[in-house]
Amino acid sequence: MQSDNVGKSMEMKNIIPRILMLMSGLLLVSLFFFPMWNITLYAPQYPGGVAMYIWINKISGDTPATLQNINILNHYVGMKYIVPESIPELKYFPYIIYGMIALAVLFSIINIRPLYLFWGLLMIALAVAGLYDFYLWEYDYGHNLDPKAPIKIPEASFQPPLIGKKHIVNFIATSYPALSGYLAGLSIPVAFAAWWFKGKK
Amino acid sequence: MNSFSSYSSLLIVLLSAALFSCSNPGVKTGGVLDMDNPSKVYVAPGEHDEFYAFMSGGFSGQIGVHGLPSGRLLRIIPVFSVDAEKGYGFNEETKPMLNTSFGFVPWDDSHHPELSQTNGETDGRWIFINGNNTPRVARIDLTTFETAEILEIPNSGGNHSSPFTTENTEYIVAGTRFSVPYPQKDVAISSYEENFKGMLTFIKVGDEGEMDIAFQILLPAFDYDLAHSGKGKSHGWTFFTTYNTEQKTTLLEVNASQNDKDFIAAINWKKAEEYISQGKFKEVPANYAHNVYDEKSHTATSTMKKSVKVLTPEDCPGLVYFLPTPKSPHGVDVDPTGEYIVGNGKLSADLTIHSFSKMLTAIENESFEKEIAGIPVIKFEEVVAGVVKDAGLGPLHTEFDAKGNAYTSFFITSEVVKWNVGTWEVLDRASTFYSVGHIMIPGGDSKKPQGKYLVALNKITKDRYLPTGPELCHSAQLYDISGDKMKLLLDFPTQGEPHYAQGISADRIKPNSKKFYPIEENEHPFRTMGEKESRVEREGNNVHVYMTTIRSHFAPDNIEGVKVGDKVYFHVTNLEQDWDVPHGFAMMGANNAELLIMPGQTETLLWEPKFEGVYPFYCSDFCSALHQEMQGYIRVSPKGSSVPLLWRLGEDEFES
Ligand SMILES: [Cu+2]
Numbered sequence: 001m002q003s004d005n006v007g008k009s010m011e012m013k014n015i016i017p018r019i020l021m022l023m024s025g026l027l028l029v030s031l032f033f034f035p036m037w038n039i040t041l042y043a044p045q046y047p048g049g050v051a052m053y054i055w056i057n058k059i060s061g062d063t064p065a066t067l068q069n070i071n072i073l074n075h076y077v078g079m080k081y082i083v084p085e086s087i088p089e090l091k092y093f094p095y096i097i098y099g100m101i102a103l104a105v106l107f108s109i110i111n112i113r114p115l116y117l118f119w120g121l122l123m124i125a126l127a128v129a130g131l132y133d134f135y136l137w138e139y140d141y142g143h144n145l146d147p148k149a150p151i152k153i154p155e156a157s158f159q160p161p162l163i164g165k166k167h168i169v170n171f172i173a174t175s176y177p178a179l180s181g182y183l184a185g186l187s188i189p190v191a192f193a194a195w196w197f198k199g200k201k
Numbered sequence: 202m203n204s205f206s207s208y209s210s211l212l213i214v215l216l217s218a219a220l221f222s223c224s225n226p227g228v229k230t231g232g233v234l235d236m237d238n239p240s241k242v243y244v245a246p247g248e249h250d251e252f253y254a255f256m257s258g259g260f261s262g263q264i265g266v267h268g269l270p271s272g273r274l275l276r277i278i279p280v281f282s283v284d285a286e287k288g289y290g291f292n293e294e295t296k297p298m299l300n301t302s303f304g305f306v307p308w309d310d311s312h313h314p315e316l317s318q319t320n321g322e323t324d325g326r327w328i329f330i331n332g333n334n335t336p337r338v339a340r341i342d343l344t345t346f347e348t349a350e351i352l353e354i355p356n357s358g359g360n361h362s363s364p365f366t367t368e369n370t371e372y373i374v375a376g377t378r379f380s381v382p383y384p385q386k387d388v389a390i391s392s393y394e395e396n397f398k399g400m401l402t403f404i405k406v407g408d409e410g411e412m413d414i415a416f417q418i419l420l421p422a423f424d425y426d427l428a429h430s431g432k433g434k435s436h437g438w439t440f441f442t443t444y445n446t447e448q449k450t451t452l453l454e455v456n457a458s459q460n461d462k463d464f465i466a467a468i469n470w471k472k473a474e475e476y477i478s479q480g481k482f483k484e485v486p487a488n489y490a491h492n493v494y495d496e497k498s499h500t501a502t503s504t505m506k507k508s509v510k511v512l513t514p515e516d517c518p519g520l521v522y523f524l525p526t527p528k529s530p531h532g533v534d535v536d537p538t539g540e541y542i543v544g545n546g547k548l549s550a551d552l553t554i555h556s557f558s559k560m561l562t563a564i565e566n567e568s569f570e571k572e573i574a575g576i577p578v579i580k581f582e583e584v585v586a587g588v589v590k591d592a593g594l595g596p597l598h599t600e601f602d603a604k605g606n607a608y609t610s611f612f613i614t615s616e617v618v619k620w621n622v623g624t625w626e627v628l629d630r631a632s633t634f635y636s637v638g639h640i641m642i643p644g645g646d647s648k649k650p651q652g653k654y655l656v657a658l659n660k661i662t663k664d665r666y667l668p669t670g671p672e673l674c675h676s677a678q679l680y681d682i683s684g685d686k687m688k689l690l691l692d693f694p695t696q697g698e699p700h701y702a703q704g705i706s707a708d709r710i711k712p713n714s715k716k717f718y719p720i721e722e723n724e725h726p727f728r729t730m731g732e733k734e735s736r737v738e739r740e741g742n743n744v745h746v747y748m749t750t751i752r753s754h755f756a757p758d759n760i761e762g763v764k765v766g767d768k769v770y771f772h773v774t775n776l777e778q779d780w781d782v783p784h785g786f787a788m789m790g791a792n793n794a795e796l797l798i799m800p801g802q803t804e805t806l807l808w809e810p811k812f813e814g815v816y817p818f819y820c821s822d823f824c825s826a827l828h829q830e831m832q833g834y835i836r837v838s839p840k841g842s843s844v845p846l847l848w849r850l851g852e853d854e855f856e857s
Contacts, residue, residue, distance in 0.1 A: 063778070064719070064778070065717075065778025065779060068778055069778065069779045072751065072752050072777075072779075072825075076825075076826060076827065150826075150827055150830075151826065
């Protein structure tokens with residue numbers, strides 16, 4: 001990068017931030033091809049664990065029947081059935097991501113330094129809002145229990161961890177980002193890198 | 202009879218003392234002194250066995266699946282006998298599996314399991330087994346461990362020399378143990394020589410395993426005991442042992458034991474294919490059942506087939522040869538190279554080994570001693586390759602390892618004898634407890650034995666386990682055969698009476714084992730594809746209940762409007778999609794059995810209510826914490842009652 005050739009350096013200064021901004025947008029595209037979050041329940045009678053994957057637009061399991069099996073487990077304690085069709089976020093989140101990808105393309109064409117910073121900060125805000133929303137859903141599933149539930153465990157919380165590992169009755173629940181979650185997260189430092197390169201003398 | 206049996210016991214004592222002074226009859230346990238033995242059969246909790254062993258159930262009609270080396274029982278596969286525990290033969294879907302030309306036959310005697318092979322190696326796709334009593338063969342699908350197909354064998358009097366595959370599972374065979382009049386007719390039993398025939402059947406196996414009789418070969422009225430197909434150089438031939446070449450019909454234990462030599466029948470089935478394509482067969486009327494279980498509709502259908510192609514050796518030169526073999530041979534076993542054909546002359550002290558290449562030369566030179574019904578009898582000395590001398594008494598069956606050794610069971614002297622293929626020299630002997638029948642080495646009758654273990658399938662148990670009254674489980678014994686000396690490792694009880702067994706390394710089956718049936722693939726005509734579709738429909742006296750199960754309730758679980766004299770069909774669909782979550786369905790007063798419905802499956806129980814009242818039904822397989830709550834009621838009203846048909850689940854009530 002420390003080129004002696006001033007002309008070449010100017011050129012790099014223009015191209016690198018643009019490429020980085022496009023890369024940020026591209027990293028978000030992965031959200032449509034890979035899951036972004038994984039919650040897995042472990043118990044002795046589920047040798048491989050029961051894994052649930054949250055995508056930007058759907059919820060899946062390690063088998064087509066996983067969601068049914070999680071719902072069967074959850075109904076004993078009165079947790080609501082997870083019905084992806086009834087989760088509005090799965091419908092409108094994709095549009096927000098389309099918007100962010102479009103902005104990334106637009107900003108890389110315009111190539112003005114503050115826009116790169118703006119994109120990165122906007123993405124952080126969205127990620128925080130998304131995680132908060134996720135927390136609210138988890139809280140609702142874990143606490144808003146059917147009063148007619150067959151099994152009632154006073155004081156027990158069935159809320160999965162936001163991130164990390166937690167005992168829930170006979171299960172150990174883990175909750176971590178999955179591939180596209182990491183890639184989308186990476187789009188933020190990449191956007192800041194665009195901002196930094198653009199400002200470099 | 203008495204004098205005969207005391208003569209033979211005397212003989213045994215004398216021979217045992219004379220020939221086998223090294224085996225000490227005072228050592229009861231077989232000398233389990235080796236401290237390594239427990240670790241050799243120990244499979245730690247949660248670990249898997251290295252081999253599957255499929256043991257025939259004999260008079261149970263089923264197959265027992267064990268793990269080796271632990272000997273643990275893994276499953277019993279219902280094949281030829283009804284199994285109330287699984288609803289097999291009791292539910293409407295599997296009743297057709299046991300249909301025959303004699304109607305529903307709920308029991309059989311299953312003797313010889315045989316794994317499918319590719320290039321002479323066990324491939325783990327299917328296992329076949331014979332039904333000896335009402336002649337049948339079955340195919341079991343090893344992705345589900347369920348019986349997929351049963352084919353009845355016409356013109357047979359007892360399917361014993363069966364199923365024994367060819368090296369690419371082109372054919373399995375079915376030779377009759379008892380010759381019978383051909384065609385069946387009312388004749389004097391004493392007209393045996395004139396009217397009776399022995400039929401050997403070749404069953405074509407298709408790419409999906411489907412079985413179809415390709416042709417039958419009409420042979421003289423002997424008893425055809427066991428078989429094995431050639432491999433490698435002898436691929437294209439199948440060998441059958443015979444006894445009762447004396448052609449007697451009464452007191453066979455004496456009368457059928459007079460000839461010094463009986464025969465091994467060598468069948469050139471490639472030649473048979475030529476004769477079939479040349480049209481040299483007779484299409485003969487027949488009536489036999491072909492029963493197929495469809496994995497998608499979870500339902501079996503039975504079709505009666507009406508003819509069969511029969512080849513007669515007189516019209517087909519070169520199709521069959523007889524190899525003289527002492528004495529009432531039981532097993533006929535082809536070594537992994539395909540060159541040697543071992544005749545286990547069960548009333549002899551010697552083992553006779555024929556050479557396949559000598560046989561071909563003898564045929565070429567026409568070194569025949571005589572002809573029987575158009576079948577050349579090859580001169581004994583022109584076909585025999587060697588004799589294992591005085592190896593024991595009562596050789597029944599031989600298996601092979603991958604190192605050029607053979608292992609033969611000796612029933613009378615109760616031992617397994619290891620000998621070298623080629624030098625015919627006895628290398629080792631091991632006692633069995635007691636009276637071994639067949640033996641099994643994983644892959645031991647294939648081109649590629651997987652070695653390591655030998656299982657002895659014993660006929661007599663006596664004191665090997667805690668006593669359980671007069672009847673005891675048959676006992677199997679596991680030997681380590683990896684070294685020069687056989688080492689007894691383990692005793693384990695089995696179900697029924699295992700005659701023969703097959704073993705295969707677990708990795709050829711385990712990865713393909715299904716966990717459940719995908720519900721979206723369910724094609725059962727009475728399936729219920731979700732709780733919302735559950736309902737009750739009346740068609741005259743027939744009431745169809747479209748019921749679902751999921752942890753932990755039936756839908757519907759209250760039914761009213763059924764009347765005495767109705768036929769109530771409970772079509773229960775298990776909506777679960779998780780491994781090992783079957784639900785049961787048990788109906789009070791049912792005259793059949795329970796249902797045990799696998800995830801994604803639909804099964805039907807017919808119930809004919811006899812008395813008015815309210816009767817419970819419940820789930821019989823502990824499925825969840827709320828299993829005990831998985832129950833319901835059905836109300837039965839008198840004939841002609843006007844109680845409307847209604848059904849209920851929780852708040853939801855429906856009326857038709
Ligand atoms: Cu149940």
